[in-house]
Amino acid sequence: MNRTSIIGLVIIALAIGAIVSMYGDASTYENFEVAKENPGKEYHIVGVLNREKEKYYDPQKDANYFTFYLIDEKGIESKVVYHNPEPADFDRSEKIVIVGSMEGEQFEASKILLKCPSKYTDNQVKT
Amino acid sequence: MESVTFIGEHLFWGNLGHTAVVVSFISSILAFISYFFAEKNPLDQSWSKLAKYAFQLHSLAVLTIIGALFKIIYSHYFEYHYAWQHSSRDLPVHFMISCFWEGQEGSFLLWIFWQMVIGQILLRSAKSWLNPVMAVLMLSQIALTSMLLGVKIISYKLGSSPFELLRNVMSNAPIFQQADYLSKVKDGNGLNPLLQNYWMVIHPPTLFFGFATTVVPFAYAIAALWRRDYSEWLKPALPWALISSMVLGAGIIMGGFWAYESLSFGGYWAWDPVENASLVPWLILIAGIHVMIIHKSTGNSYIVAVILIITTFLLVLYATFLTRSGILGNSSVHSFTDLGMSGQLLVFLLFFVVMAVALIVWRWKEMPRSAKDEEIYTREFWMFIGSLVLVISSFQITLTTSIPVFNKMFSANMAPPADVISHYNKWQMPMAIIIGVLTAVAHLLKYKKNGPEGLKRMGIYAAISLVLTIALYFGFELKNFIYAGLLFAGVFGIVANFMLLLPFLRGKIKLAGASVAHVGFGLLLIGVLVSSANKEVISINDSGKPINPEASSKENVENIYLERNTPHKMGDYIITYVKDSQHWVNTYYQVNYQKLDADGNVDYTFNLYPNGQINPKMGLVANPDTKHYFSHDVFTYVSSVPSNKGEAKFINEKRHEVGVGDTIFTNNGYAILKGVNSNTEAEKIDVNNFQVLLGAELKVYTLSKEYDAMPMYGVQNNAATSYEALVDEAKLKFRFIGVNPQNQKVTILSYEQDMSGDFVIMKAIVFPWINLVWAGTIIMIVGFFLSIIKRMGDLK
Numbered sequence: 001m002n003r004t005s006i007i008g009l010v011i012i013a014l015a016i017g018a019i020v021s022m023y024g025d026a027s028t029y030e031n032f033e034v035a036k037e038n039p040g041k042e043y044h045i046v047g048v049l050n051r052e053k054e055k056y057y058d059p060q061k062d063a064n065y066f067t068f069y070l071i072d073e074k075g076i077e078s079k080v081v082y083h084n085p086e087p088a089d090f091d092r093s094e095k096i097v098i099v100g101s102m103e104g105e106q107f108e109a110s111k112i113l114l115k116c117p118s119k120y121t122d123n124q125v126k127t
Numbered sequence: 128m129e130s131v132t133f134i135g136e137h138l139f140w141g142n143l144g145h146t147a148v149v150v151s152f153i154s155s156i157l158a159f160i161s162y163f164f165a166e167k168n169p170l171d172q173s174w175s176k177l178a179k180y181a182f183q184l185h186s187l188a189v190l191t192i193i194g195a196l197f198k199i200i201y202s203h204y205f206e207y208h209y210a211w212q213h214s215s216r217d218l219p220v221h222f223m224i225s226c227f228w229e230g231q232e233g234s235f236l237l238w239i240f241w242q243m244v245i246g247q248i249l250l251r252s253a254k255s256w257l258n259p260v261m262a263v264l265m266l267s268q269i270a271l272t273s274m275l276l277g278v279k280i281i282s283y284k285l286g287s288s289p290f291e292l293l294r295n296v297m298s299n300a301p302i303f304q305q306a307d308y309l310s311k312v313k314d315g316n317g318l319n320p321l322l323q324n325y326w327m328v329i330h331p332p333t334l335f336f337g338f339a340t341t342v343v344p345f346a347y348a349i350a351a352l353w354r355r356d357y358s359e360w361l362k363p364a365l366p367w368a369l370i371s372s373m374v375l376g377a378g379i380i381m382g383g384f385w386a387y388e389s390l391s392f393g394g395y396w397a398w399d400p401v402e403n404a405s406l407v408p409w410l411i412l413i414a415g416i417h418v419m420i421i422h423k424s425t426g427n428s429y430i431v432a433v434i435l436i437i438t439t440f441l442l443v444l445y446a447t448f449l450t451r452s453g454i455l456g457n458s459s460v461h462s463f464t465d466l467g468m469s470g471q472l473l474v475f476l477l478f479f480v481v482m483a484v485a486l487i488v489w490r491w492k493e494m495p496r497s498a499k500d501e502e503i504y505t506r507e508f509w510m511f512i513g514s515l516v517l518v519i520s521s522f523q524i525t526l527t528t529s530i531p532v533f534n535k536m537f538s539a540n541m542a543p544p545a546d547v548i549s550h551y552n553k554w555q556m557p558m559a560i561i562i563g564v565l566t567a568v569a570h571l572l573k574y575k576k577n578g579p580e581g582l583k584r585m586g587i588y589a590a591i592s593l594v595l596t597i598a599l600y601f602g603f604e605l606k607n608f609i610y611a612g613l614l615f616a617g618v619f620g621i622v623a624n625f626m627l628l629l630p631f632l633r634g635k636i637k638l639a640g641a642s643v644a645h646v647g648f649g650l651l652l653i654g655v656l657v658s659s660a661n662k663e664v665i666s667i668n669d670s671g672k673p674i675n676p677e678a679s680s681k682e683n684v685e686n687i688y689l690e691r692n693t694p695h696k697m698g699d700y701i702i703t704y705v706k707d708s709q710h711w712v713n714t715y716y717q718v719n720y721q722k723l724d725a726d727g728n729v730d731y732t733f734n735l736y737p738n739g740q741i742n743p744k745m746g747l748v749a750n751p752d753t754k755h756y757f758s759h760d761v762f763t764y765v766s767s768v769p770s771n772k773g774e775a776k777f778i779n780e781k782r783h784e785v786g787v788g789d790t791i792f793t794n795n796g797y798a799i800l801k802g803v804n805s806n807t808e809a810e811k812i813d814v815n816n817f818q819v820l821l822g823a824e825l826k827v828y829t830l831s832k833e834y835d836a837m838p839m840y841g842v843q844n845n846a847a848t849s850y851e852a853l854v855d856e857a858k859l860k861f862r863f864i865g866v867n868p869q870n871q872k873v874t875i876l877s878y879e880q881d882m883s884g885d886f887v888i889m890k891a892i893v894f895p896w897i898n899l900v901w902a903g904t905i906i907m908i909v910g911f912f913l914s915i916i917k918r919m920g921d922l923k
Contacts, residue, residue, distance in 0.1 A: 003501070011515060018523040018554065025544035026530060042545035059767060063688035063888045085686050085767035085888045088747035099545050110545070 027099065032076040035102040042101045042110075047072040049096060057086040070096060070107070079106040087112055133294070135309040136206045137199075141290040144195030145277075148288060151188035151239070152272040157181040159265035166258040166353070175258060182246060182261070185268070189243045192236060192275070196289055200226050205312045208296045209233070209289040215317035217712075225322050228331045231451055231468075232289035235274045237332060241339035242268055249343070256363060259350035260343070267342050270475045274468060287468060320712075320740045320748040326385035330378065334405065337375025338443050341408060343367040344415070345440035345483075348433050352486045357429065357495050361419055366918040368416050368436065373911035375409045380904045391749045391764040393892050394659070395900065398551045400455050400543075403528040404446035410521045412439040414514035421507045424574045427497040428511060435514070437483045442525075444476045454531050504577045509569035513562055520558040524551065556613060563616025563652050566645040567592075567623030588626060592619040603657050603896070613656050620649030637913055637920075644910025647903045654899025665698035666891040686766050689718070691885040692858070699723050704887050705734070713738040713750070716765055716887050720754070737764045737889070759895040767888035777860050777878035786872045793877045795858050796829035798836070803866075803873060817841045823863045823873055827854050838863035838875065 030043040047070040049055070055068035066082045068090075080098055095115035100108045161178030168174060196209065200223050205211040213233075214226040228234045246264055253260050277288025293312070294303040302308050321327075347364035351357055382402065383395035396402060415435030422432050449455055452469035501508045527550065530541050544550040571585045596615040605614065624645040631639035666687040689695055689704040705717040715736040724730040735752040751764035783791045791798040801824040820841040827834040836852040840863040851862045858880035865874035 003503075007512075007515070011519065014519050015522060018519070018526055021523075021550070021554065022526050022530070023541075025527075025546075025550045027542040027545045029540045029542050044542035044545075059688050059886065059888050063686045063767070064684035083684050088749070088767070099542075 031072040031074045032078045032102070032107065033074065035078075035107065039102045039104070042099065044097055044099050045070070045072050045107070046095060046097050049090075049093060050077055055086070055090075059085065067106075070098065078102075080109050081106050082109045082112055087114060089114060131304065131306050133206075133309065134307045136292075137202070137204045140195045140198050140204065141207060141292065144192055144199070144290040145288060147188045147191035147195065148272065148275045148277075148290070151185050151192060152269065152276060154181050154185035154188060155265050155268040155272055158185055159262055159269060162258050162262035162265060166262060169258075178258070178261065179250070182250070182265070186243050186247065189236075189239055192289075193240060196233070196236065197223075197227065199290075203315070205315050206293055206309055207289075208291045208293045211293050211312065211315045213316065213318060215315040218318055221325065221328055222318055222323055225327045225331075226318050228335075229318060229322055230289065232275055232287055234331065234335065235271055236289065237335045238339055239268065239271045239275075241332075241336045242271065242342060245339060245343060253363065256347065256350055256360065259353050260346040263346035263349050264342055267479075270478070274471065283470075284467065285471065321390065323740075324385060324389040324750075326381060326388060330381040330385050333374060333381055334378030337371060337378045338405075338408075338446075340367060340371035340374060341412065341440045341443050344371065344412075344436045348436045349483065349486060352433070352490045355490065355493060357493070361423055361432075362922060364436070365416070365419055365423070366915050366922070368412060368419065369911055369915045369918060371439075372409060372412045372416060373908055373915065375405070375412065376904070376911070377908055379405050379409060380901075384901070387762075387897075388753065389750050391751055391766065391890075393762065393764075393890070394662070394894075395897075396655075398547050400528045400531075401450050403524050404449050407521045407525050407528075408439050408442040408446060410517050410524075411435055411442055414517040414521075415439055417510050417514045421510055425497075425507045426495070427501060427507060429495045430491075431511075431514075433494070434487065435518070437487070441476070441480055441483060442521075444479055445525075448472045448476050449528070449532070454535060502576070504572060504582075506569050506572040506574050509565050509572065513565040513569060516558055516561050516565070520555060520562075523554045523558075527551070556609060559652060560612045560616045563613070563620045563649060566620040566648060570627055570642065570645065571623055585623075588623045589619060592622045595622070599653075603661065605657070605660060607660070610656060610660055613652060617649045617652035617656065620652070621646050624649065637917055640910050640913030640915075640917055642910070643913055644907050647905070647907030647910055649903070650899050650906060651903030654896060654901075654903050658894045658897040658900060661895045663698075663893045663895075664890065665700065665893055666889055667697075686888050686890050689887050689889055697891065698893075701729075702889075702891075704889075710738075713740050714768075716768070716889075718763060718887075718889065720761065735761070735763045739765050739768060741768075755898075757898065759893055760897050762892045762894060764890055765887045766890050769884050769886060776881040776884070778881045779877075779879040781877045783875045783877060784867070784872045785875060786870070791825070791861075791875060791877055793859055793879055795879050796827060798825045798827040798859075798861070798877070800824070800873070800875070801826050817843050818845075821863070821866065821873075823861075823875060825852070825861060825875075827857055827859060829857045832856070836861055840864065840866065840873070 027042055027044050029046060031045060035041070035043050035045065050069035050071050053069040055066070057066045063085060064083045066084065066086045068080055068082075069077055070080050071077045080100075082098075093114040097113040097115070098107065098109040099111040099113075102108075158178050158181035161174050161181055165171075165174035165178050198204075199207045199210045200214050201220075203210065203214070203216055209230055209232065210226075213229045214223060218226065226233075228237050242264060246261060246268075249257065249260060249264065274286045275288055276286035277291060278285050294308065297303065302311060305311075344364045344367050347360040347367070351360040379402075380395075382405070386392055386397070387395040412435075415432060415438075418428050418432040418435055421428050448469075452472050454469065501511070527543065527547075530543055533539060534541055567588065568585065571588070572581050592615060596611060596618050599618065600611050600614055603614075605611065624642040628639050628642040628646065631642070636643075664685045666685060687695065687697060687702075689702065691704050691706070694701050694703045699722060701721040701723065703719045703721075705719050707714050707716050709715075715738045718735050718737065719732060720735065721732045722730045733754050735754055737752040738750050740748045740750075747765075747768060749764045749766065751762055753763070754761040779794065781791075781793065783789075785791060785800050787800055787802055789800055791800070804822050804824060805820065818841075820839065822837045822839045825836040825838070827836050834854045834857060836854050836859075838852040838861040839850040841848050841850070847865070849862050849864050851860055853860050860878040860880070862876040862878075863873060864876055866872075867874070
């Protein structure tokens with residue numbers, strides 16, 4: 001086997017490795033049901049804030065403790081705990097993506113992505 | 128709908144701009160056709176003449192579009208959607224320039240502008256390659272100007288015009304039934320506060336100039352395939368490729384610096400899809416430049432060079448598609464809006480992909496190739512391996528970044544890795560190690576043939592680097608052996624390239640561009656390694672306060688609660704939130720840092736002013752403030768502030784019966800009654816109305832300062848009144864409520880301000896040796912610059 005073929009094979013192996021690693025590390029968009037069945041496993045969950053129930057953030061007690069209730073796309077609700085301050089503009093969000101895993105009865109979010117009504121582009125003329 | 132004549136609109140500028148867009152589109156088509164036939168019929172001069180006129184008309188039209196759009200933004204013509212959406216009356220002029228490219232239309236316009244400028248340069252420099260290269264450039268220009276058309280063809284809207292009127296965009300709103308609607312649109316939406324930063328004035332033009340220049344090497348490669356002239360194009364294309372990599376590299380790092388200086392991400396790189404989308408074309412371009420140089424020096428690897436140069440431009444188009452079609456959706460923190468152009472963007476991308484692939488396949492057999500395997504002990508072999516590693520590295524980044532695309536194609540529900548950083552790092556770190564080592568190995572070897580002395584030199588430098596690495600590993604307090612590998616790669620690259628550089632230092636530095644760039648790259652590697660491996664969040668909550676019972680043991684408690692004027696120990700620092708102040712729309716929170724030495728004494732102090740804009744649309748938009756030291760940065764931002772501060776509330780009422788010379792004690796300080804006067808010259812009180820008016824002269828002492836205060840007591844129509852005195856900075860309030868003539872004492876009430884509502888939540892990070900990142904980048908760019916000068920010299 002000549003050198004070019006060896007290099008080619010190594011590259012193909014690495015490329016396959018990259019694909020496998022992408023599949024292996026990729027999280028999935030799931031709902032709370034799946035997350036509850038697999039506690040500790042990290043998922044992305046898309047949902048909306050339950051505005052009926054109270055969200056909790058009292059920085060004087062603990063600046064790194066924020067909880068709220070999220071209803072996922074299947075309509076299942078769960079308490080979500082986020083060990084960071086309440087994100088700015090949280091109330092305005094129309095869609096919330098949380099990344100994390102189920103720990104007991106609550107979802108421990110490590111990341112929160114807010115999808116606001118396209119932020120600077122809501123077409124409402126103020127008069 | 129009945130027609131209404133609207134009052135106060137400035138329709139001229141919009142019509143001018145829109146006409147200019149149409150002219151620029153049609154003239155780019157005309158220029159393309161003319162350049163195409165000029166290439167086909169080299170003897171017929173009329174085509175190239177026509178092409179030149181069409182291109183000059185096109186350039187004029189592009190400048191007109193920019194002028195009209197700027198006029199609209201600058202004059203606050205809010206009847207135009209673009210001005211209304213992206214600007215407001217209170218913006219300073221330099222931010223109006225940022226408004227220009229906040230919207231997608233504006234950033235396409237910026238790209239069009241740069242490609243036009245590049246076309247003007249080519250017109251003067253491309254000589255025999257002018258016709259085919261310009262033809263390719265005009266193809267790209269046709270595609271870009273079509274993005275601004277905003278014309279409906281049958282039912283498909285082609286492009287999105289920046290000159291659209293507000294009343295047409297929102298034609299259903301009842302306000303637009305009124306002829307004088309404009310008088311009611313008082314102000315625009317304003318510029319996104321994240322972009323109100325001077326880096327946002329220069330980062331986008333730089334990045335887009337980088338993107339725009341990638342079309343030139345691409346155009347030369349395509350032209351070469353078209354002409355079947357496989358050798359001459361490399362010489363003029365190489366300086367362009369170097370310019371492109373220099374500017375694109377500078378643009379990317381400026382974006383990182385902007386993110387570091389003004390976003391609360393806490394770093395300069397986050398493997399965000401948008402960042403990746405600009406990094407990957409740069410990596411492939413760097414690989415392409417190396418293979419081009421291999422081919423120039425040895426005649427090998429022609430096909431790979433062509434493929435890489437072509438891929439660079441295609442990846443720029445892919446990046447455009449990713450960031451502008453809205454497909455990234457939930458996976459990026461950048462919020463790009465979808466203008467409904469994803470179809471058009473996809474056609475744009477696929478057109479160029481198909482054209483390039485077809486040409487390569489068509490000419491495949493003709494392209495020059497070398498017959499024999501390359502020798503292992505040569506520079507070209509290891510340069511080639513290094514380029515391949517860059518390709519693998521880009522492939523891996525592209526793959527994970529494209530997860531949303533795969534979802535769309537295969538209707539899967541994959542999400543990006545939960546821990547994105549470690550996912551990328553576990554691939555990119557070994558790649559970086561190999562590349563770092565290869566920058567030394569390849570450079571120490573010669574082209575074609577090497578004797579044993581080269582290997583000996585390599586061994587010596589490697590040994591020196593190993594010793595340095597061990598010393599630095601402990602010096603930087605690194606704690607992981609893979610870091611030792613990366614550190615060695617950086618050090619070896621610096622040592623070898625620096626030694627190669629030495630002979631050139633006296634006057635011939637121009638020839639050493641490659642060595643300079645690689646020294647910079649080595650420094651960059653070390654800087655990235657140390658600043659991220661030893662990055663330390665110092666705002667860990669160690670207040671001893673009862674932590675919420677539900678708090679888990681997870682270690683992401685990285686924010687600290689700071690009550691105003693209450694010092695707090697944080698790592699080696701004592702920090703105090705001193706006060707806030709308002710400048711323009713931003714609130715600055717002064718945080719005082721006192722650095723403690725090993726004995727617990729104050730070593731030095733400094734203030735940081737992280738700011739926040741309480742934006743009506745986006746809530747708190749926090750901007751960090753950073754203290755730069757030679758060896759580290761202290762980075763601070765407020766992550767939350769009380770939502771409504773409102774009126775100051777006073778609590779802790781205490782009653783004091785005091786005579787002259789007595790002391791009043793409070794929690795915030797103490798006050799001494801210096802005297803009681805009756806000749807009070809009160810400003811806001813009509814003194815003559817009082818039967819009695821007394822003032823208590825108080826001297827108020829806090830830890831650091833003293834103040835005067837005079838609460839007053841008066842009798843008016845036989846009723847007692849009292850006037851309080853506020854000592855704002857000491858957070859104290861006094862009231863004088865009574866006099867006891869028998870024992871010569873007065874009654875004073877003291878109050879302390881309720882500080883529980885006055886706080887900030889803050890995060891602080893120390894980045895060690897982050898200056899190496901910036902220094903490495905600057906040296907690398909200088910290296911590119913030297914190489915460009917040298918390669919341009921070769922053209923003559």
